[in-house]
Amino acid sequence: xxxxxxxxxxxxxxxxxxxxxxxxxxxxxxxxxxxxxxxxxxxxxxxxxxxxxxxxxxxxxxxxxxxxxxxxxxxxxxxxxxxxxxxxxxxxxxxxxxxxxxxxxxxxxxxxxxxxxxxxxxxxxxxxxxxxxxxxxxxxxxxxxxxxxxxxxxxxxxxxxxxxxxxxxxxxxxxxxxxxxxxxxxxxxxxxxxxxxxxxxxxxxxxxxxxxxxxxxxxxxxxxxxxxxxxxxxxxxxxxxxxxxxxxxxxxxxxxxxxxxxxxxxxxxxxxxxxxxxxxxxxxxxxxxxxxxxxxxxxxxxxxxxxxxxxxxxxxxxxxxxxxxxxxxxxxxx
Amino acid sequence: xxxxxxxxxxxxxxxxxxxxxxxxxxxxxxxxxxxxxxxxxxxxxxxxxxxxxxxxxxxxxxxxxxxxxxxxxxxxxxxxxxxxxxxxxxxxxxxxxxxxxxxxxxxxxxxxxxxxxxxxxxxxxxxxxxxxxxxxxxxxxxxxxxxxxxxxxxxxxxxxxxxxxxxxxxxxxxxxxxxxxxxxxxxxxxxxxxxxxxxxxxxxxxxxxxxxxxxxxxxxxxxxxxxxxxxxxxxxxxxxxxxxxxxxxxxxxxxxxxxxxxxxxxxxxxxxxxxxxxxxxxxxxxxxxxxxxxxxxxxxxxxxxxxxxxxxxxxxxxxxxxxxxxxxxxxxxx
DNA sequence: TGAATGTGAGAAAAGGTTTTCACAAATGTA
DNA sequence: TACATTTGTGAAAACCTTTTCTCACATTCA
Numbered sequence: 083x084x085x086x087x088x089x090x091x092x093x094x095x096x097x098x099x100x101x102x103x104x105x106x107x108x109x110x111x112x113x114x115x116x117x118x119x120x121x122x123x124x125x126x127x128x129x130x131x132x133x134x135x136x137x138x139x140x141x142x143x144x145x146x147x148x149x150x151x152x153x154x155x156x157x158x159x160x161x162x163x164x165x166x167x168x169x170x171x172x173x174x175x176x177x178x179x180x181x182x183x184x185x186x187x188x189x190x191x192x193x194x195x196x197x198x199x200x201x202x203x204x205x206x207x208x209x210x211x212x213x214x215x216x217x218x219x220x221x222x223x224x225x226x227x228x229x230x231x232x233x234x235x236x237x238x239x240x241x242x243x244x245x246x247x248x249x250x251x252x253x254x255x256x257x258x259x260x261x262x263x264x265x266x267x268x269x270x271x272x273x274x275x276x277x278x279x280x281x282x283x284x285x286x287x288x289x290x291x292x293x294x295x296x297x298x299x300x301x302x303x304x305x306x307x308x309x310x311x312x313x314x315x316x317x318x319x320x321x322x323x324x325x326x327x328x329x330x331x332x333x334x335x336x337x338x339x340x341x342x343x344x345x346x347x348x349x350x351x352x353x354x355x356x357x358x359x360x361x362x363x364x365x366x367x368x369x370x371x372x373x374x375x376x377x378x379x380x381x382x383x384x385x386x387x388x389x390x391x392x393x394x395x396x397x398x399x400x401x402x403x404x405x406x407x408x409x410x411x412x413x414x415x416x
Numbered sequence: 417x418x419x420x421x422x423x424x425x426x427x428x429x430x431x432x433x434x435x436x437x438x439x440x441x442x443x444x445x446x447x448x449x450x451x452x453x454x455x456x457x458x459x460x461x462x463x464x465x466x467x468x469x470x471x472x473x474x475x476x477x478x479x480x481x482x483x484x485x486x487x488x489x490x491x492x493x494x495x496x497x498x499x500x501x502x503x504x505x506x507x508x509x510x511x512x513x514x515x516x517x518x519x520x521x522x523x524x525x526x527x528x529x530x531x532x533x534x535x536x537x538x539x540x541x542x543x544x545x546x547x548x549x550x551x552x553x554x555x556x557x558x559x560x561x562x563x564x565x566x567x568x569x570x571x572x573x574x575x576x577x578x579x580x581x582x583x584x585x586x587x588x589x590x591x592x593x594x595x596x597x598x599x600x601x602x603x604x605x606x607x608x609x610x611x612x613x614x615x616x617x618x619x620x621x622x623x624x625x626x627x628x629x630x631x632x633x634x635x636x637x638x639x640x641x642x643x644x645x646x647x648x649x650x651x652x653x654x655x656x657x658x659x660x661x662x663x664x665x666x667x668x669x670x671x672x673x674x675x676x677x678x679x680x681x682x683x684x685x686x687x688x689x690x691x692x693x694x695x696x697x698x699x700x701x702x703x704x705x706x707x708x709x710x711x712x713x714x715x716x717x718x719x720x721x722x723x724x725x726x727x728x729x730x731x732x733x734x735x736x737x738x739x740x741x742x743x744x745x746x747x748x749x750x
Numbered sequence: 751t752g753a754a755t756g757t758g759a760g761a762a763a764a765g766g767t768t769t770t771c772a773c774a775a776a777t778g779t780a
Numbered sequence: 781t782a783c784a785t786t787t788g789t790g791a792a793a794a795c796c797t798t799t800t801c802t803c804a805c806a807t808t809c810a
Contacts, residue, residue: 099790135473136766160489338698364672433760470796
């Protein structure tokens, strides 16, 4: 391929100064119609495209927004990403995604890369760094938004959810259905997300006088496997009529273990999940769980990022969750 | 924050020429130890980091490798991405991911963005562009690798799989288990991936004298929903003892419909999937499906990308799939 | 001793854009 | 007509790095 034409060559072709060409491409109003047309025509003829690096170099900033995930395979991220991308694209930004795979070093490395690249904004999901480390990293030219976590002293730049409330709500739904002995299967509680859900479960017990029935299995990770293992172990060593799982994967694993034990769902054991993955509706029985509209959340995050970049307050609130009642729970009051 | 220090300032601080500083940071051997130490010390003191844009501008290339996906939520992409990233990071490249959401325009737009950014290499998954359009786009300075598709006239830069063979294998497994009437639920057959699997199914029938039993449901998309709809409709209008689905999601949907019809799996109907998503093992019954090692495939794709960039042939073959036999199929010969 | 070779370092150009400043032309005001 | 204002344009500096070209000096070899 031939070398790409530069702005200078376009200027020569159109017999105007480089400054004028630059103005044309930056929608500077101070250039008259005839000139503008001549420049555009010349640029088209040459196949000119502005060199992003030269522009970034001189401007000291870009129109890139970057997002750091933990892992790509986390289902709901994808709709969130789509929501974010939709919003920021409309505002003229380009959107890139990368992942840390839960490594603190990768997190720092990737964020620094975004900084080095003068990104216009960065959205991060961090599980490796402490609150103070995040605040430390944030002290920079690049606006940062922390997703799915409330960072102490950095709340204005965080988008987070009231997991406590929603886990509590769904456990209370079980309680209203007559369940007194409820097993709770939680993800690794050193992560805020899971710890909040656990406290939601405990609040629900407390407020209904069931604290003595507390029964919790803590998993190393929130996977199908661990849900299976947890339920299996608890079935052997304790009694309960319902299992409240902190996500749908755990619930699927648990359901598998319940059946293996010769019990049926929901007749013998009720099960709830959290997240409403697509399979939840098609599981047997279909799973009662907490749904959130990931796409809307994504759009919200996008708007929040833009508001941080433009330093304008965003008054809008985070979208709420809803409980989806399906067939995995049974009312056991007679 | 303060302005970032430039190479020039480091040069001044270390009392050497900018050229020397540049040489130090580019591991040019022609600089003696004493100077090198002085430069490094000065750079550290100032917190210098080389400006990626200035470097990209002058070098006309970058150490970025980009990947274009259709959608992030496609499960197995994530392990593939991880594999690719592992390999290319080790080779000194940075890795970015973006998505097209099946839009042809987005595909072209994103690829062009990678081009504009002088990426060192681009990996694409395309469903929107025709073979010739892909070949057309490829004519450029940026090496391109097409994943999961065989593009006519561009085979050397493609990584693709023999889906025909694997779909055929698993259907033949059903046949060996005595099944004569097998429903095939396929994704949209205008996509190569699904069309190949369909032809695999048909070959299996042909070679076993079962062509007259052909029974195919074509879905608009390969989702849980469509699997459910397809199975439901076919259950009402045709007879079969097994369902071979083109992916696990379709299989889960189909299983749901089978149960709703009052039939059990695998006693009345055997079901197979394709892909082996994590849930496959924990479904009830566990799903017989085709497994591929996504991480290995990712690493292979990474190596392939590097080989294209360095213009060295890669002799290694694509990793193969394996059939995982679980409990969703039954041998119905007596 | 003189030439050839090698080594380390600086000067300066190049890469493509944006932006400030100055200036000229056109328009408006008195 | 003289002056002030507005509008459109170009020249040139700036952004930060890499790389080519020189040059000075030291070493080796005949």
